[in-house]
Amino acid sequence: MAxxxxxxxxISQGDGVSGSVFFIRTLLRSLGYSSDIYAWKSxxxxxxxxxxxxxxxxxxxxxxxxxxxxxxxxxxxLHSTTCRRILVYHNIxxxxxxxxxxxxxxxxxxxxxxxxxxxxxxxxxxxxSPYNRADLEDAGYKDTAVxxxxxxxxxxxxxxxxxxxxxxxxxxxxxxxxxxxxxxxKRQHLLLEAFWHLRRMYxxxxxxxxLVGGVTSHKYHHQILARICELRLxxxxxxxxxxxxxxLHWLYxxxxxxxxxxxxxxxxxxxxEANFYSLPVxxxxxxxxxxxxxxxxxxxxxxxxxxxxxxxxxxxxxxxxSKSLVRAGSKNLQRYTVDTLLPGLRSYLEERGIRP
Amino acid sequence: MFVRNNPNIDFDALENEVNARIETxxxxxxxxxxxEYDAERLQRARLDMTQLQHTNVEGGLxxxxxxxxxxxxxxxxxxxxxxxxxxxxxxTRTQRLRSGANKTRIACELRYSDEGKNKNENVSLKKExxxxxxxxxxxxxxxxxxxxxxVSLPTLRTVSQARANHEYRLMESLKTExxxxxxxxxELANSMQEQEQKLKALKSGLADALEALDxxxxxxxxxxxxxxxxxxxxxxxxxxxxxxxxxxxxTYTDDSLYVAFEEKYRGSPDNIRERLGYYxxxxxxxxxxxxxKTSRTVVDVGCGRGxxxxxxxxxxxxxxxxxxxxxxxxxxxxxxLTVHHEDAIAWLARQEDESLGCIxxxxxxxHLDFSQLNYFIDHALRCLCPGGLILLETPNPENLxxxxxxxxxxxxxxRPLPPGLMDFLLSYKGFHKVTxxxxxxxxxxxxxxxxxxxxxxxxxxxYEAQDYAVIGIKP
Numbered sequence: 001m002a003x004x005x006x007x008x009x010x011i012s013q014g015d016g017v018s019g020s021v022f023f024i025r026t027l028l029r030s031l032g033y034s035s036d037i038y039a040w041k042s043x044x045x046x047x048x049x050x051x052x053x054x055x056x057x058x059x060x061x062x063x064x065x066x067x068x069x070x071x072x073x074x075x076x077x078l079h080s081t082t083c084r085r086i087l088v089y090h091n092i093x094x095x096x097x098x099x100x101x102x103x104x105x106x107x108x109x110x111x112x113x114x115x116x117x118x119x120x121x122x123x124x125x126x127x128x129s130p131y132n133r134a135d136l137e138d139a140g141y142k143d144t145a146v147x148x149x150x151x152x153x154x155x156x157x158x159x160x161x162x163x164x165x166x167x168x169x170x171x172x173x174x175x176x177x178x179x180x181x182x183x184x185x186k187r188q189h190l191l192l193e194a195f196w197h198l199r200r201m202y203x204x205x206x207x208x209x210x211l212v213g214g215v216t217s218h219k220y221h222h223q224i225l226a227r228i229c230e231l232r233l234x235x236x237x238x239x240x241x242x243x244x245x246x247x248l249h250w251l252y253x254x255x256x257x258x259x260x261x262x263x264x265x266x267x268x269x270x271x272x273e274a275n276f277y278s279l280p281v282x283x284x285x286x287x288x289x290x291x292x293x294x295x296x297x298x299x300x301x302x303x304x305x306x307x308x309x310x311x312x313x314x315x316x317x318x319x320x321x322s323k324s325l326v327r328a329g330s331k332n333l334q335r336y337t338v339d340t341l342l343p344g345l346r347s348y349l350e351e352r353g354i355r356p
Numbered sequence: 357m358f359v360r361n362n363p364n365i366d367f368d369a370l371e372n373e374v375n376a377r378i379e380t381x382x383x384x385x386x387x388x389x390x391x392e393y394d395a396e397r398l399q400r401a402r403l404d405m406t407q408l409q410h411t412n413v414e415g416g417l418x419x420x421x422x423x424x425x426x427x428x429x430x431x432x433x434x435x436x437x438x439x440x441x442x443x444x445x446x447x448t449r450t451q452r453l454r455s456g457a458n459k460t461r462i463a464c465e466l467r468y469s470d471e472g473k474n475k476n477e478n479v480s481l482k483k484e485x486x487x488x489x490x491x492x493x494x495x496x497x498x499x500x501x502x503x504x505x506x507v508s509l510p511t512l513r514t515v516s517q518a519r520a521n522h523e524y525r526l527m528e529s530l531k532t533e534x535x536x537x538x539x540x541x542x543e544l545a546n547s548m549q550e551q552e553q554k555l556k557a558l559k560s561g562l563a564d565a566l567e568a569l570d571x572x573x574x575x576x577x578x579x580x581x582x583x584x585x586x587x588x589x590x591x592x593x594x595x596x597x598x599x600x601x602x603x604x605x606x607t608y609t610d611d612s613l614y615v616a617f618e619e620k621y622r623g624s625p626d627n628i629r630e631r632l633g634y635y636x637x638x639x640x641x642x643x644x645x646x647x648x649k650t651s652r653t654v655v656d657v658g659c660g661r662g663x664x665x666x667x668x669x670x671x672x673x674x675x676x677x678x679x680x681x682x683x684x685x686x687x688x689x690x691x692x693l694t695v696h697h698e699d700a701i702a703w704l705a706r707q708e709d710e711s712l713g714c715i716x717x718x719x720x721x722x723h724l725d726f727s728q729l730n731y732f733i734d735h736a737l738r739c740l741c742p743g744g745l746i747l748l749e750t751p752n753p754e755n756l757x758x759x760x761x762x763x764x765x766x767x768x769x770x771r772p773l774p775p776g777l778m779d780f781l782l783s784y785k786g787f788h789k790v791t792x793x794x795x796x797x798x799x800x801x802x803x804x805x806x807x808x809x810x811x812x813x814x815x816x817x818x819y820e821a822q823d824y825a826v827i828g829i830k831p
Contacts, residue, residue, distance in 0.1 A: 189393050196390060201381055219399060225408060226401035230391060234408050285359045298370075299359035306381070307357065310374045324364050 002354050003034040003060060006088075008067040009074055011042040011050045014242055016150065016269050017069045017090050020128065022049075023152035024065065024088075027338065031346050032356030040074055058082040063354050066122070068092075069266075071110030078121065086352075087118070087125040087141075088149070091132045091266020091288075097185040099219065104183075115139045124352065129267045131288030147344055148292075151272045151336045156249045163212075163240040163247040169254055174207040174316065177255040177279075179248070179270035180262060183216040188224050190261040190284075194305035194312070196231045202313045207236065209259075210251060214242035252277035257315060259308065260289065268292050272336050275329035280322050282311050296329035403427060421459060426450050428459060436466035460484045574788060578831040581786025585738055628663045631796065632718075635747060636671055638827055642745035643673070643713050651741045652713040657700040657732075658720035662688035669693065678703050701732055710741040718749045719823075721778075722769045729773075733785050740830040746787060748778065749825040752794060756817050778826040787828030794821030 006025065011018045021037055028035035042050040053074075058064075061083040069090035078085075092115070095108035116139045124143040127133040128150050136144045162169070169175065176195070180186040188211055195209045215221045228237050243251065258274040260283035271292050274281050281297035283289050290299050298315065300307050315322055334340055349355075357371050403423070408430075423431050429449040433441040441449065449462060464485045466472050490500040505512075643652050652674055656664050659677025661684055668675040677695040679685055685697040696703060700720070715736045721729055736746050753759030753772035763772050775792045782790045798819040804811040 193390065193393065197381070200385075201377065222403065223395055223398040225403050226398040227393065229401070229403070229407050230398070290359055290361065293361070295362040295364075297361075299361060301357055301359060306378055307374065310377045310381070311358075311370075313377060314370060314373050321365065321370070324362065328362050328364070 001032065001034050002062045002356055004028050004063045004065065004349070004354065005036050005038060005056065005061050006065045006067065007038050007053075007056070007078075009040045009070075009072040011037060011039040011046060013043055013045070014244070016267070017067055019152055019155070019269065020088075020090065020150045021067060024149050026152065027149065027342060027345055030338070031342065031349075033349075033354075040072075040077075053077055056081070063349075063352075065126075068111065068115065071107040071112075071114055075114065078118070085122050087122045087136075089115070089125055089127045089132050089136055091129070091135065093183075093185060093264055097183065097264065098217070102217075104216065112139075126348075129288045130291050132266050145348055147341065147348070148267065148336055149341060149345070150267060151269055151276075153273070153276050153337075155245045156252075156273075156276070158249070159246040160249045160253065161244075161246040162250045163210075163243055169208075170206065172205050174205050174257075175210060175251075175255045176207065176257055176259050176312070177210045177212060177251050178259045178261070179212045179273070180260070180268075181213045181216045182211075182221040182224060184220050185262060185264045186213070187261040187263055189227055190303065190305050190308070191259050192224070192227050192231060192233060192237065194259065194261070194308035195237065196233060197306050197309035198312055199236065201309055202316060204316075209233075209237045210255070211237065211239050212241075212243050212248065212251060248273075252279060255279055257282065257312070259283070259312075261303075261308070262286065262289070263303075265289050265292070271297065272333065275333040278326045278329060280315055280325040280329070282308060282315065284308070294328070294332040294335065296325055296332040298325070420463065425453055428453065429462075432463055432466055436463070436472045437469075461488050464488050574831050577783075577786050577788035579786075580784065581737055581831055584734060584786045629667055632664050632667055634793075634795065635716075635825065635827075636667070638747065639668075639673065639714055639745060640671075642743060642829060645743050651711055651744070653711070654714040654716065655704075655712055657704075657715060657717040658723075659688060659693075659695060660684050660718070662691055662693045662695070664716065664718060665693045665695070666691065701728065701735065704732070704735040704739060707735075707739045709738055710744075712739045712744060713741060714745045714747070715740060716747040719751070721748050722750045722763070722766075722771070722773055725770050729781075733781060737785055737787065737830060742830055744830045746782065746828050746830070747825060748827075749795070749823055750778070752821050752824040754794075754824075755798075755820050755822050757798075757819075758822050762822070775824050775826065782826055782828040786831065788831040790826065790828040793825040793827065795824055796822045798822065 006021050008017060008021050011021060025035045025037060037050045038053055038056045039050050040053055058081045061081075064081060064083050064085045065088050066078065066085055067088045067090060070092055092108055092111040093104075095105045095112075098105035098108060115135070119140050122141075124145070125136050125141045126145050126147050126149070127136050128146070128148050130146055133144050133146050178188065178191055180188070182188060191209060191211070195207075199207065211224075224239075228234055240247070240251070252273060255277070256279075258270065258279045258281045260268065260271065260281065262268065262284075263286050265287045267288055271281055271283070271289065275293075275296055281293060283293065283297055283299055284303050285299035285301050286303075289297075293299065298311055300311060315325075357374065358367050360367050420428065420431055420435055426446060429446050430440055432449075433439060433445070440446075452462065453459070460481070461484075464481050467481050468485055487500075487504055491497050491504065493500065639654065643654075654668055654673050654675040656668070656675060656677045659665050659679045660681075662677060665675050665677045665688060675694065677688055677693060678698055678700045679688075679695060680697070680699055682697060685695050688695040700717075704715075717732075721732070724732060733746075740746065750773050751758050751763050751769075753763065753774050759772050763769055775794070779790055779792055803815045803819045
């Protein structure tokens with residue numbers, strides 16, 4: 001049986017790259033490959049599922065999938081591996097979105113540099129979106145393929161728990177959810193402004209904006225909190241922090257729609273999750289978002305919070321529009337299911353001579 | 357506006373709808389209501405965690421340890437227990453912090469409390485908890501505390517140095533900010549001073565302009581007066597000589613009948629005196645002004661029973677009454693008043709130019725037709741000296757009960773004269789500073805006592821001033 005292992009510097013629970021690594025392992029195993037995950041660091045609760053790097057043996061590995069989403073210091077280890085390697089590229093947030101004196105800034109730059117330097121190490125590269133493929137081509141990669149090996153919707157099959165929140169959801173309350181870390185390029189401040197306008201344009205029902213996500217930039221998080229106070233939205237905006245799947249499950253089930261104001265997304269998994277939960281999406285049309293959403297979602301070309309608010313009012317008042325979006329969402333979702341992805345992955349691997 | 361990514365959506369219609377709503381919305385939007393997103397300003401803003409207690413802020417332990425005092429307590433409760441503290445809890449925990457309690461210790465208490473245990477499986481403060489438990493042990497606890505202090509001394513030193521450095525930088529940035537604000541304040545003060553000076557200059561300019569305007573108005577009125585007199589000389593003077601107009605009102609009725617009629621409807625003499633008192637100050641002003649040096653004589657046209665003449669006499673005015681009713685004339689003479697039994701217009705036409713200080717006519721002009729009224733006003737203007745005053749009181753047809761009913765009680769009334777007409781006529785003829793005075797509203801207890809728009813309007817139309825006076829000054 002051929003062996004295809006995966007490597008990522010850090011594996012945790014709840015982030016996009018870790019989710020993708022586990023999803024690929026499921027796909028590989030279902031194709032009949034032997035497959036494990038190796039990481040320099042992983043969350044305590046993942047012990048037994050993720051193995052430390054010193055247990056990795058190049059000789060017993062036919063192919064190593066190397067996930068890359070940020071620079072790191074494990075170059076030596078990577079060079080020490082002798083098996084065949086393929087890069088799985090998840091996009092690196094450009095360093096201009098980070099503070100120049102921050103770690104994120106340093107590793108974002110380093111990650112892009114490594115992308116260029118490592119080209120000879122890989123026999124091929126998979127990008128998870130067309131937007132990411134452009135990065136790979138810029139860095140000189142020739143053999144590239146696009147496979148959105150990202151979204152394991154089975155994770156929502158578990159329990160459903162309301163988030164730890166100090167508000168009680170009411171039946172008629174409009175719940176607008178946005179999922180993403182607090183960092184400058186996610187632009188949650190535009191969502192606050194859009195929500196401020198929405199509350200003035202639409203008074204038919206009470207409404208709440210729920211911002212889900214951990215904090216990457218404490219500076220930006222501070223600004224968001226101060227902005228909530230400034231706009232007097234403290235009773236209508238909830239910050240849940242990073243939510244476990246069961247809580248996310250509850251939020252998606254109870255939400256009315258999803259907003260996204262992000263300026264830079266290599267893929268943006270929450271948009272596909274919204275498709276899965278039949279949530280209409282309103283987003284600014286940036287980076288890979290139009291491709292991820294396909295025909296689903298209303299994509300606003302100008303970055304204007306008032307436009308987002310007004311579009312939301314139209315959506316709330318037009319049941320037919322909402323239905324169209326949900327229908328398009330279900331169709332879009334098919335692009336990311338196991339049944340769709342498996343044949344592509346199988347032929348990709350077989351073309352490279354790696355059969356189960 | 358939208359990426360046209362779905363053929364099943366009518367994007368044209370959607371765009372129109374969205375844009376139309378934005379258009380309407382922007383019209384009612386005060387742009388200052390939404391302060392601009394200013395990252396630097398927000399970065400400097402102090403977070404009020406009491407205000408944010410319903411926002412369920414999740415910023416992790418990093419944010420928690422940067423907060424102080426009540427903010428720390430509110431955030432810690434939200435973070436570990438998913439709820440804000442009660443007033444009592446907030447007060448107690450804050451007090452402990454103020455007495456020097458360690459933030460980590462309070463965080464441990466909340467994290468490992470019965471309420472917090474199940475909610476924070478992902479947050480581990482085990483090391484901190486062990487340290488805090490050891491320190492809490494009797495006797496040896498003190499030893500562990502000292503030990504932990506010794507162990508943490510290097511870290512403490514680093515932290516305190518970092519803090520000192522941070523505070524120094526904070527102080528520096530505050531100093532810079534204060535200097536900047538001071539500079540801005542100075543600029544503002546200067547600009548205010550400039551504005552004040554400009555305002556002063558404007559005020560003085562305005563006063564000059566007003567004075568000039570007053571002068572111009574006087575000049576216009578004077579021109580009108582001269583024009584009016586010229587017109588009169590050309591067209592009406594022959595009529596005085598050839599066919600003098602008469603304002604006699606009782607030629608076709610009996611004098612005694614009219615006296616009885618007036619007795620019934622005009623009110624008691626005391627009541628009338630009281631009402632007339634209102635006008636005395638205007639006469640005093642006019643006759644005391646420098647302009648009326650030439651004559652201080654007051655003429656009461658249609659003096660009736662002499663109530664006004666009496667009042668004038670009591671107040672030291674030199675007054676003459678004219679009336680055609682013999683009963684009234686006799687009554688006045690009995691009271692020692694100077695009166696002439698004569699047609700007022702004929703009498704006025706005989707007077708010399710600028711020979712009178714004041715001409716009054718109470719309830720007379722409504723007895724004249726329009727040509728008589730014109731003639732009367734023209735002669736009044738001619739006979740008054742500069743600065744002299746004309747005072748005409750007549751029923752007010754703005755009050756509908758007056759205009760439609762009581763006005764016609766007197767069969768000798770010709771037509772009601774609306775205030776607007778008299779105001780215009782005096783100004784047009786050349787009088788200056790023409791003012792209207794609405795007098796004698798119906799007694800308040802007769803009005804409709806309701807706070808409604810209908811009641812207000814009805815009171816205005818039916819119970820407002822029953823008479824009005826028009827007063828003008830000869831330039």
